[in-house]
Amino acid sequence: MLTEVVEEYLEAIYKMSLNGPVIAARLAEWMKVSPPTVADMLKRLSDKGLVKTSRRDGVKLTKKGLETAETMVRRHRLWERFLTDILGLHWDEVHEEACKLEHAISSPQVEEKLADILGHPETCPHGHPIPGTKGARKREKEAKPLSQCSVGDEAIIERVADEDSQLLQYLASLGLLPEARVAVKEIAPFKGPMLVNVCGAQYALGQEVAAKIMVKGK
Amino acid sequence: MLTEVVEEYLEAIYKMSLNGPVIAARLAEWMKVSPPTVADMLKRLSDKGLVKTSRRDGVKLTKKGLETAETMVRRHRLWERFLTDILGLHWDEVHEEACKLEHAISSPQVEEKLADILGHPETCPHGHPIPGTKGARKREKEAKPLSQCSVGDEAIIERVADEDSQLLQYLASLGLLPEARVAVKEIAPFKGPMLVNVCGAQYALGQEVAAKIMVKGK
DNA sequence: GTTTAAAATAAGAGTCGTCTAACTAATTGT
DNA sequence: ACAATTAGTTAGACGACTCTTATTTTAAAC
Secondary structure (H helix, E strand, C coil), rough: CCHHHHHHHHHHHHHHHCCCCCCHHHHHHCCCCCHHHHHHHHHHHHHHCCCEEEECEEEEEEHHHHHHHHHHHHHHHHHHHHHHHCCCCCCCCHHHHHHHHHHCCCHHHHHHHHHHHHHCCECCCHHHHHHHHCCCCHHHHHHHEEHCCCCCEEEEEEECCCHHHHHHHHHHHCCCCCCCCCCCEEEEECCEEEEEECCEEEECHHHHHHHHHEEEEE | CCCCCHHHHHHHHHHHHHHCCCCCHHHHHHHCCCCHHHHHHHHCCCCCCCEEEECCEEECCCHHHHHHHHHHHHHHHHHHHHHHHHHHCCCCCCCHHHHHHHCCCCCCCHHHHHHHHHCCCCCCCCEEECCCEEEEEEEEHHHHHHHHHCCCCCCEEEECCCCHHHHHHHHHCCCCCCEEEEEEEECCCCCCCCCEEEEEEEEEECCHHHHHHEEEEC
Protein backbone atom coordinates (compact mmCIF):
# COMPACT_ATOMS: atom_id res chain seq x y z
CA MET A 1 0.00 0.00 0.00
CA LEU A 2 1.20 3.47 -0.87
CA THR A 3 1.09 6.36 1.56
CA GLU A 4 -0.74 9.57 0.77
CA VAL A 5 2.54 11.39 0.50
CA VAL A 6 3.84 8.94 -2.07
CA GLU A 7 0.66 9.42 -4.06
CA GLU A 8 1.12 13.19 -3.91
CA TYR A 9 4.64 12.95 -5.27
CA LEU A 10 3.56 10.72 -8.12
CA GLU A 11 0.80 13.14 -9.00
CA ALA A 12 3.22 16.06 -8.97
CA ILE A 13 5.68 14.22 -11.20
CA TYR A 14 2.87 13.35 -13.57
CA LYS A 15 1.69 16.93 -13.89
CA MET A 16 5.18 18.36 -14.20
CA SER A 17 6.15 15.87 -16.87
CA LEU A 18 3.49 17.35 -19.15
CA ASN A 19 5.82 20.37 -19.47
CA GLY A 20 9.12 18.68 -20.15
CA PRO A 21 11.67 16.77 -18.06
CA VAL A 22 11.17 16.71 -14.31
CA ILE A 23 14.09 18.19 -12.33
CA ALA A 24 14.27 17.19 -8.65
CA ALA A 25 14.86 20.80 -7.65
CA ARG A 26 11.62 21.84 -9.38
CA LEU A 27 9.79 18.99 -7.72
CA ALA A 28 11.02 20.25 -4.36
CA GLU A 29 9.53 23.68 -5.10
CA TRP A 30 6.27 22.15 -6.32
CA MET A 31 5.96 20.05 -3.18
CA LYS A 32 7.12 22.95 -0.97
CA VAL A 33 9.80 20.76 0.52
CA SER A 34 13.61 20.87 0.72
CA PRO A 35 15.84 19.26 -1.93
CA PRO A 36 17.19 16.55 0.40
CA THR A 37 13.62 15.56 1.23
CA VAL A 38 12.93 15.04 -2.44
CA ALA A 39 16.15 13.06 -2.86
CA ASP A 40 15.09 10.74 -0.02
CA MET A 41 11.66 10.32 -1.48
CA LEU A 42 12.95 9.63 -4.99
CA LYS A 43 15.11 6.93 -3.49
CA ARG A 44 12.04 5.37 -1.89
CA LEU A 45 9.93 5.73 -5.03
CA SER A 46 12.72 4.13 -7.00
CA ASP A 47 12.95 1.22 -4.57
CA LYS A 48 9.23 0.66 -4.98
CA GLY A 49 9.59 0.68 -8.75
CA LEU A 50 7.44 3.76 -9.23
CA VAL A 51 10.01 6.05 -10.86
CA LYS A 52 13.34 5.94 -12.67
CA THR A 53 15.76 8.81 -12.24
CA SER A 54 18.73 9.58 -14.41
CA ARG A 55 21.04 12.54 -14.79
CA ARG A 56 20.04 12.85 -18.40
CA ASP A 57 16.25 12.55 -18.34
CA GLY A 58 15.40 13.65 -14.82
CA VAL A 59 12.57 11.84 -13.07
CA LYS A 60 10.39 9.49 -15.09
CA LEU A 61 7.37 7.53 -13.93
CA THR A 62 7.45 3.81 -14.59
CA LYS A 63 4.35 2.10 -15.93
CA LYS A 64 3.26 1.32 -12.39
CA GLY A 65 3.97 4.89 -11.26
CA LEU A 66 2.07 6.33 -14.18
CA GLU A 67 -0.96 4.16 -13.48
CA THR A 68 -1.07 5.28 -9.88
CA ALA A 69 -0.59 8.91 -10.83
CA GLU A 70 -3.39 8.80 -13.39
CA THR A 71 -5.70 7.17 -10.89
CA MET A 72 -5.00 9.93 -8.41
CA VAL A 73 -5.51 12.69 -10.95
CA ARG A 74 -8.71 11.05 -12.12
CA ARG A 75 -10.05 10.80 -8.57
CA HIS A 76 -8.99 14.35 -7.81
CA ARG A 77 -10.86 15.73 -10.79
CA LEU A 78 -13.93 13.60 -10.20
CA TRP A 79 -14.14 14.89 -6.65
CA GLU A 80 -13.79 18.44 -7.92
CA ARG A 81 -16.76 17.86 -10.19
CA PHE A 82 -18.66 16.37 -7.26
CA LEU A 83 -17.88 19.38 -5.11
CA THR A 84 -19.06 21.88 -7.70
CA ASP A 85 -21.85 19.98 -9.45
CA ILE A 86 -23.40 18.18 -6.51
CA LEU A 87 -22.41 20.08 -3.39
CA GLY A 88 -22.54 23.47 -5.10
CA LEU A 89 -19.13 24.81 -4.05
CA HIS A 90 -17.42 27.41 -6.21
CA TRP A 91 -14.62 26.39 -8.56
CA ASP A 92 -12.08 28.28 -6.47
CA GLU A 93 -12.91 26.27 -3.32
CA VAL A 94 -12.58 22.72 -4.59
CA HIS A 95 -8.91 22.05 -5.24
CA GLU A 96 -7.75 21.78 -1.63
CA GLU A 97 -10.69 19.65 -0.67
CA ALA A 98 -10.22 17.29 -3.60
CA CYS A 99 -6.54 16.94 -2.66
CA LYS A 100 -7.61 15.15 0.50
CA LEU A 101 -10.57 13.27 -0.91
CA GLU A 102 -8.56 11.74 -3.74
CA HIS A 103 -6.64 9.58 -1.24
CA ALA A 104 -9.79 8.42 0.51
CA ILE A 105 -11.13 6.16 -2.21
CA SER A 106 -10.28 2.53 -1.59
CA SER A 107 -11.58 0.80 -4.68
CA PRO A 108 -12.14 1.26 -8.39
CA GLN A 109 -15.77 0.40 -7.69
CA VAL A 110 -16.35 3.49 -5.59
CA GLU A 111 -14.50 5.61 -8.14
CA GLU A 112 -16.73 4.21 -10.86
CA LYS A 113 -19.93 4.86 -8.93
CA LEU A 114 -18.79 8.40 -8.41
CA ALA A 115 -18.14 8.81 -12.12
CA ASP A 116 -21.58 7.32 -12.79
CA ILE A 117 -23.53 9.82 -10.73
CA LEU A 118 -21.52 12.65 -12.25
CA GLY A 119 -22.36 11.48 -15.76
CA HIS A 120 -18.77 10.56 -16.65
CA PRO A 121 -17.48 14.09 -17.10
CA GLU A 122 -14.52 14.62 -19.40
CA THR A 123 -12.99 17.54 -17.50
CA CYS A 124 -12.72 18.99 -14.02
CA PRO A 125 -14.35 22.36 -13.32
CA HIS A 126 -11.14 24.13 -14.38
CA GLY A 127 -11.19 22.39 -17.72
CA HIS A 128 -8.46 19.80 -17.13
CA PRO A 129 -9.13 16.48 -18.79
CA ILE A 130 -10.03 13.54 -16.58
CA PRO A 131 -7.75 10.58 -17.34
CA GLY A 132 -9.65 7.54 -18.45
CA THR A 133 -11.99 9.43 -20.76
CA LYS A 134 -11.29 9.36 -24.46
CA GLY A 135 -9.20 12.16 -25.80
CA ALA A 136 -7.93 13.17 -22.38
CA ARG A 137 -4.32 13.10 -23.49
CA LYS A 138 -5.04 14.90 -26.77
CA ARG A 139 -6.86 17.69 -24.97
CA GLU A 140 -3.91 18.16 -22.67
CA LYS A 141 -1.67 19.02 -25.64
CA GLU A 142 -3.84 20.98 -28.04
CA ALA A 143 -4.29 24.20 -26.10
CA LYS A 144 -1.98 27.21 -25.91
CA PRO A 145 -1.81 30.09 -23.43
CA LEU A 146 -3.96 33.11 -24.23
CA SER A 147 -0.82 35.19 -23.79
CA GLN A 148 0.49 33.69 -27.04
CA CYS A 149 -2.47 34.84 -29.09
CA SER A 150 -2.26 37.84 -31.42
CA VAL A 151 -4.50 40.83 -31.88
CA GLY A 152 -7.57 39.77 -33.79
CA ASP A 153 -7.48 36.15 -32.62
CA GLU A 154 -10.60 34.55 -31.32
CA ALA A 155 -10.48 31.49 -29.12
CA ILE A 156 -12.41 29.29 -26.69
CA ILE A 157 -11.11 28.89 -23.17
CA GLU A 158 -10.05 25.29 -22.69
CA ARG A 159 -8.81 25.38 -19.12
CA VAL A 160 -7.12 27.44 -16.41
CA ALA A 161 -3.67 26.23 -15.43
CA ASP A 162 -3.67 27.47 -11.84
CA GLU A 163 -5.49 26.49 -8.69
CA ASP A 164 -5.00 29.76 -6.85
CA SER A 165 -8.29 30.60 -5.23
CA GLN A 166 -7.90 34.36 -5.66
CA LEU A 167 -7.10 34.10 -9.34
CA LEU A 168 -9.98 31.72 -9.99
CA GLN A 169 -12.41 34.02 -8.22
CA TYR A 170 -11.19 36.93 -10.29
CA LEU A 171 -11.51 35.02 -13.54
CA ALA A 172 -14.99 33.84 -12.67
CA SER A 173 -16.03 37.42 -11.94
CA LEU A 174 -15.04 38.34 -15.51
CA GLY A 175 -16.77 35.34 -17.03
CA LEU A 176 -13.43 33.81 -18.03
CA LEU A 177 -14.54 30.22 -17.59
CA PRO A 178 -13.94 27.13 -19.71
CA GLU A 179 -16.00 27.20 -22.91
CA ALA A 180 -16.15 31.02 -22.93
CA ARG A 181 -15.22 32.71 -26.21
CA VAL A 182 -12.59 35.43 -26.02
CA ALA A 183 -11.36 37.83 -28.66
CA VAL A 184 -8.01 39.61 -28.42
CA LYS A 185 -8.54 43.28 -29.22
CA GLU A 186 -5.23 44.86 -28.39
CA ILE A 187 -1.89 44.04 -26.82
CA ALA A 188 0.03 46.82 -25.12
CA PRO A 189 3.73 46.86 -25.98
CA PHE A 190 6.58 45.80 -23.66
CA LYS A 191 4.69 42.77 -22.34
CA GLY A 192 1.84 45.00 -21.37
CA PRO A 193 -1.71 43.95 -20.70
CA MET A 194 -3.99 42.38 -23.25
CA LEU A 195 -7.38 43.84 -24.04
CA VAL A 196 -9.87 41.05 -24.49
CA ASN A 197 -13.53 40.78 -25.26
CA VAL A 198 -15.62 38.26 -23.40
CA CYS A 199 -19.39 38.06 -23.12
CA GLY A 200 -19.66 41.47 -24.73
CA ALA A 201 -17.52 43.16 -22.09
CA GLN A 202 -13.87 44.20 -22.48
CA TYR A 203 -11.12 43.69 -19.90
CA ALA A 204 -7.39 44.27 -19.61
CA LEU A 205 -5.49 41.15 -18.55
CA GLY A 206 -1.91 41.10 -17.31
CA GLN A 207 0.57 38.82 -19.04
CA GLU A 208 0.83 36.62 -15.97
CA VAL A 209 -2.89 36.02 -15.91
CA ALA A 210 -3.16 35.52 -19.66
CA ALA A 211 -0.42 32.91 -19.48
CA LYS A 212 -2.56 30.79 -17.15
CA ILE A 213 -5.55 30.77 -19.47
CA MET A 214 -5.25 27.96 -21.99
CA VAL A 215 -7.29 28.37 -25.14
CA LYS A 216 -7.94 26.45 -28.31
CA GLY A 217 -8.02 28.35 -31.57
CA LYS A 218 -11.60 29.03 -32.55
CA MET B 1 -4.01 20.70 13.20
CA LEU B 2 -4.70 17.16 14.33
CA THR B 3 -3.44 14.11 12.48
CA GLU B 4 -5.78 11.45 11.17
CA VAL B 5 -4.51 9.00 13.74
CA VAL B 6 -5.31 11.40 16.56
CA GLU B 7 -8.79 11.81 15.17
CA GLU B 8 -9.21 8.04 15.05
CA TYR B 9 -8.24 7.67 18.70
CA LEU B 10 -10.66 10.38 19.76
CA GLU B 11 -13.43 8.69 17.84
CA ALA B 12 -12.64 5.35 19.43
CA ILE B 13 -12.61 6.86 22.90
CA TYR B 14 -15.92 8.56 22.18
CA LYS B 15 -17.61 5.35 21.06
CA MET B 16 -16.15 3.27 23.88
CA SER B 17 -17.20 5.77 26.50
CA LEU B 18 -20.84 5.16 25.59
CA ASN B 19 -20.42 1.78 27.31
CA GLY B 20 -18.73 2.80 30.52
CA PRO B 21 -15.22 3.89 31.49
CA VAL B 22 -12.49 3.63 28.87
CA ILE B 23 -9.58 1.38 29.88
CA ALA B 24 -6.35 1.91 27.94
CA ALA B 25 -5.97 -1.83 27.42
CA ARG B 26 -9.41 -1.99 25.76
CA LEU B 27 -8.53 0.98 23.62
CA ALA B 28 -5.41 -0.86 22.47
CA GLU B 29 -7.57 -3.80 21.37
CA TRP B 30 -10.07 -1.51 19.65
CA MET B 31 -7.30 0.27 17.75
CA LYS B 32 -5.49 -3.03 17.06
CA VAL B 33 -2.32 -1.61 18.57
CA SER B 34 -0.01 -2.49 21.47
CA PRO B 35 -0.50 -1.12 24.99
CA PRO B 36 2.66 1.01 24.94
CA THR B 37 1.49 2.59 21.71
CA VAL B 38 -1.72 3.62 23.40
CA ALA B 39 0.19 4.93 26.40
CA ASP B 40 2.33 7.07 24.09
CA MET B 41 -0.68 8.38 22.29
CA LEU B 42 -2.60 9.15 25.47
CA LYS B 43 0.40 11.17 26.58
CA ARG B 44 0.25 13.15 23.34
CA LEU B 45 -3.52 13.57 23.50
CA SER B 46 -3.16 14.74 27.07
CA ASP B 47 -0.49 17.28 26.09
CA LYS B 48 -2.81 18.62 23.44
CA GLY B 49 -5.61 18.94 25.99
CA LEU B 50 -7.87 16.44 24.24
CA VAL B 51 -8.17 13.86 27.02
CA LYS B 52 -7.69 13.46 30.76
CA THR B 53 -6.57 10.14 32.12
CA SER B 54 -6.76 8.96 35.69
CA ARG B 55 -6.41 5.64 37.43
CA ARG B 56 -9.91 5.98 38.79
CA ASP B 57 -11.94 7.05 35.74
CA GLY B 58 -9.84 5.78 32.85
CA VAL B 59 -9.68 7.93 29.76
CA LYS B 60 -12.05 10.90 29.50
CA LEU B 61 -12.42 13.29 26.60
CA THR B 62 -12.11 16.97 27.45
CA LYS B 63 -14.57 19.44 25.97
CA LYS B 64 -12.22 20.01 23.07
CA GLY B 65 -11.66 16.30 22.57
CA LEU B 66 -15.38 15.60 22.68
CA GLU B 67 -16.08 18.27 20.07
CA THR B 68 -13.52 16.81 17.71
CA ALA B 69 -14.77 13.28 18.28
CA GLU B 70 -18.37 14.26 17.60
CA THR B 71 -17.36 16.06 14.44
CA MET B 72 -15.56 12.97 13.20
CA VAL B 73 -18.45 10.67 14.03
CA ARG B 74 -20.85 13.06 12.36
CA ARG B 75 -18.75 13.20 9.22
CA HIS B 76 -18.28 9.45 9.21
CA ARG B 77 -22.00 8.82 9.36
CA LEU B 78 -22.84 11.48 6.82
CA TRP B 79 -20.40 9.87 4.37
CA GLU B 80 -21.96 6.49 5.05
CA ARG B 81 -25.32 7.93 4.10
CA PHE B 82 -23.78 9.44 0.99
CA LEU B 83 -22.24 6.13 0.01
CA THR B 84 -25.51 4.24 0.37
CA ASP B 85 -28.09 6.84 -0.60
CA ILE B 86 -26.24 8.60 -3.43
CA LEU B 87 -23.61 6.19 -4.69
CA GLY B 88 -25.75 3.13 -4.12
CA LEU B 89 -23.28 0.99 -2.18
CA HIS B 90 -24.56 -1.65 0.22
CA TRP B 91 -24.63 -1.00 3.96
CA ASP B 92 -21.92 -3.58 4.52
CA GLU B 93 -19.47 -1.80 2.21
CA VAL B 94 -19.53 1.72 3.57
CA HIS B 95 -17.81 1.66 6.94
CA GLU B 96 -14.22 1.29 5.73
CA GLU B 97 -14.70 3.89 3.05
CA ALA B 98 -16.26 6.39 5.41
CA CYS B 99 -13.34 5.86 7.81
CA LYS B 100 -11.07 7.48 5.27
CA LEU B 101 -13.47 10.09 3.96
CA GLU B 102 -14.25 11.44 7.42
CA HIS B 103 -10.72 12.88 7.66
CA ALA B 104 -10.88 14.48 4.25
CA ILE B 105 -13.32 17.26 5.05
CA SER B 106 -11.60 20.55 5.75
CA SER B 107 -14.42 22.83 6.75
CA PRO B 108 -17.79 22.88 8.46
CA GLN B 109 -19.11 24.40 5.24
CA VAL B 110 -18.42 21.30 3.19
CA GLU B 111 -19.84 19.14 5.95
CA GLU B 112 -22.99 21.25 5.97
CA LYS B 113 -23.41 21.07 2.19
CA LEU B 114 -23.09 17.33 2.42
CA ALA B 115 -25.74 17.20 5.11
CA ASP B 116 -27.92 19.45 2.93
CA ILE B 117 -27.93 17.21 -0.11
CA LEU B 118 -28.57 14.20 2.10
CA GLY B 119 -31.60 15.88 3.64
CA HIS B 120 -30.07 16.15 7.12
CA PRO B 121 -30.43 12.49 8.04
CA GLU B 122 -30.69 11.59 11.72
CA THR B 123 -28.93 8.25 11.50
CA CYS B 124 -26.32 6.39 9.48
CA PRO B 125 -27.40 3.37 7.42
CA HIS B 126 -26.79 1.11 10.42
CA GLY B 127 -29.10 3.19 12.56
CA HIS B 128 -26.53 5.05 14.65
CA PRO B 129 -27.55 8.60 15.46
CA ILE B 130 -25.68 11.41 13.73
CA PRO B 131 -24.36 13.88 16.31
CA GLY B 132 -25.68 17.37 15.79
CA THR B 133 -29.24 16.27 15.10
CA LYS B 134 -31.78 16.59 17.87
CA GLY B 135 -32.25 13.56 20.03
CA ALA B 136 -29.01 11.95 18.90
CA ARG B 137 -27.84 11.38 22.45
CA LYS B 138 -31.23 10.18 23.62
CA ARG B 139 -31.41 7.64 20.81
CA GLU B 140 -28.02 6.30 21.76
CA LYS B 141 -29.29 5.32 25.22
CA GLU B 142 -32.85 4.15 24.72
CA ALA B 143 -32.21 0.92 22.88
CA LYS B 144 -31.37 -2.52 24.30
CA PRO B 145 -29.93 -5.61 22.65
CA LEU B 146 -32.42 -8.00 21.13
CA SER B 147 -30.74 -10.73 23.15
CA GLN B 148 -32.24 -9.17 26.29
CA CYS B 149 -35.80 -9.44 25.04
CA SER B 150 -38.16 -12.11 26.32
CA VAL B 151 -40.45 -14.52 24.50
CA GLY B 152 -43.48 -12.63 23.30
CA ASP B 153 -41.73 -9.28 23.05
CA GLU B 154 -42.14 -7.22 19.94
CA ALA B 155 -39.68 -4.53 19.03
CA ILE B 156 -38.37 -2.26 16.28
CA ILE B 157 -34.75 -2.54 15.22
CA GLU B 158 -33.02 0.68 16.14
CA ARG B 159 -29.49 -0.07 14.99
CA VAL B 160 -26.81 -2.71 14.50
CA ALA B 161 -23.82 -2.37 16.77
CA ASP B 162 -21.25 -3.96 14.50
CA GLU B 163 -19.55 -2.99 11.27
CA ASP B 164 -18.52 -6.46 10.23
CA SER B 165 -19.28 -6.79 6.56
CA GLN B 166 -20.20 -10.47 6.75
CA LEU B 167 -22.61 -9.96 9.61
CA LEU B 168 -24.26 -6.98 7.95
CA GLN B 169 -24.75 -8.92 4.72
CA TYR B 170 -26.31 -11.77 6.64
CA LEU B 171 -28.67 -9.48 8.53
CA ALA B 172 -29.71 -7.70 5.36
CA SER B 173 -30.50 -11.04 3.73
CA LEU B 174 -32.94 -11.75 6.56
CA GLY B 175 -34.48 -8.30 6.43
CA LEU B 176 -33.07 -7.42 9.81
CA LEU B 177 -32.59 -3.73 9.04
CA PRO B 178 -33.26 -0.60 11.09
CA GLU B 179 -37.00 0.09 11.36
CA ALA B 180 -37.89 -3.57 10.86
CA ARG B 181 -40.33 -5.06 13.39
CA VAL B 182 -39.26 -8.26 15.11
CA ALA B 183 -41.18 -10.57 17.43
CA VAL B 184 -39.46 -13.00 19.76
CA LYS B 185 -41.18 -16.38 19.45
CA GLU B 186 -38.96 -18.68 21.44
CA ILE B 187 -35.63 -18.75 23.22
CA ALA B 188 -33.78 -22.04 23.46
CA PRO B 189 -32.39 -22.72 26.96
CA PHE B 190 -28.72 -22.53 27.95
CA LYS B 191 -28.08 -19.39 25.93
CA GLY B 192 -29.41 -21.08 22.85
CA PRO B 193 -30.66 -19.38 19.73
CA MET B 194 -33.64 -17.09 19.59
CA LEU B 195 -36.51 -17.73 17.23
CA VAL B 196 -37.70 -14.45 15.80
CA ASN B 197 -40.35 -13.36 13.38
CA VAL B 198 -39.51 -10.68 10.85
CA CYS B 199 -41.40 -9.75 7.69
CA GLY B 200 -43.57 -12.83 8.08
CA ALA B 201 -40.60 -15.20 8.08
CA GLN B 202 -39.05 -16.92 11.07
CA TYR B 203 -35.34 -17.29 11.80
CA ALA B 204 -33.11 -18.65 14.52
CA LEU B 205 -30.52 -16.15 15.71
CA GLY B 206 -27.49 -16.99 17.83
CA GLN B 207 -26.94 -15.06 21.05
CA GLU B 208 -23.90 -13.33 19.62
CA VAL B 209 -25.84 -11.98 16.71
CA ALA B 210 -28.87 -11.03 18.78
CA ALA B 211 -26.61 -9.08 21.12
CA LYS B 212 -25.53 -6.84 18.25
CA ILE B 213 -29.07 -5.94 17.24
CA MET B 214 -30.29 -2.99 19.28
CA VAL B 215 -34.03 -2.61 19.49
CA LYS B 216 -36.53 -0.28 21.08
CA GLY B 217 -39.60 -1.72 22.77
CA LYS B 218 -42.53 -1.54 20.41
C1' DG C 1 39.04 27.17 -19.60
C1' DT C 2 37.88 29.43 -15.59
C1' DT C 3 34.28 31.26 -12.99
C1' DT C 4 29.70 31.12 -11.53
C1' DA C 5 25.25 29.48 -10.90
C1' DA C 6 22.31 25.53 -10.31
C1' DA C 7 21.51 20.90 -8.86
C1' DA C 8 22.51 17.08 -6.18
C1' DT C 9 24.39 14.66 -2.13
C1' DA C 10 26.10 13.95 2.65
C1' DA C 11 25.62 14.23 7.54
C1' DG C 12 22.99 14.74 11.45
C1' DA C 13 18.74 15.50 13.60
C1' DG C 14 13.67 15.60 14.97
C1' DT C 15 8.54 14.11 15.19
C1' DC C 16 4.94 10.75 14.71
C1' DG C 17 3.29 6.38 15.16
C1' DT C 18 4.39 1.95 15.75
C1' DC C 19 6.78 -2.41 17.71
C1' DT C 20 8.83 -6.15 21.34
C1' DA C 21 10.52 -7.58 25.72
C1' DA C 22 10.71 -7.08 30.33
C1' DC C 23 9.10 -5.18 34.45
C1' DT C 24 5.97 -3.07 38.03
C1' DA C 25 1.62 -1.95 39.86
C1' DA C 26 -3.28 -2.92 40.84
C1' DT C 27 -7.32 -5.88 41.17
C1' DT C 28 -9.61 -9.79 42.03
C1' DG C 29 -10.94 -14.51 43.39
C1' DT C 30 -10.95 -17.64 46.60
C1' DA D 1 -4.15 -12.58 52.67
C1' DC D 2 -1.97 -14.27 48.80
C1' DA D 3 -1.61 -16.05 44.21
C1' DA D 4 -3.09 -15.04 39.76
C1' DT D 5 -4.78 -12.24 36.36
C1' DT D 6 -5.01 -7.74 34.28
C1' DA D 7 -3.28 -3.10 33.50
C1' DG D 8 0.22 0.00 32.94
C1' DT D 9 5.27 1.44 32.44
C1' DT D 10 10.23 1.47 30.93
C1' DA D 11 13.64 0.96 27.56
C1' DG D 12 15.20 0.53 23.09
C1' DA D 13 14.18 0.31 18.36
C1' DC D 14 12.48 1.27 13.59
C1' DG D 15 10.28 3.34 9.28
C1' DA D 16 8.26 7.38 7.02
C1' DC D 17 8.82 12.09 6.25
C1' DT D 18 10.71 16.16 7.19
C1' DC D 19 14.45 19.73 8.36
C1' DT D 20 19.23 22.55 8.25
C1' DT D 21 23.93 23.12 7.03
C1' DA D 22 27.64 22.04 4.34
C1' DT D 23 29.80 20.08 0.50
C1' DT D 24 30.28 18.26 -4.08
C1' DT D 25 29.09 17.74 -8.78
C1' DT D 26 27.40 19.41 -13.11
C1' DA D 27 26.17 22.74 -16.40
C1' DA D 28 26.24 27.38 -18.24
C1' DA D 29 28.39 31.82 -19.22
C1' DC D 30 31.90 34.46 -20.56
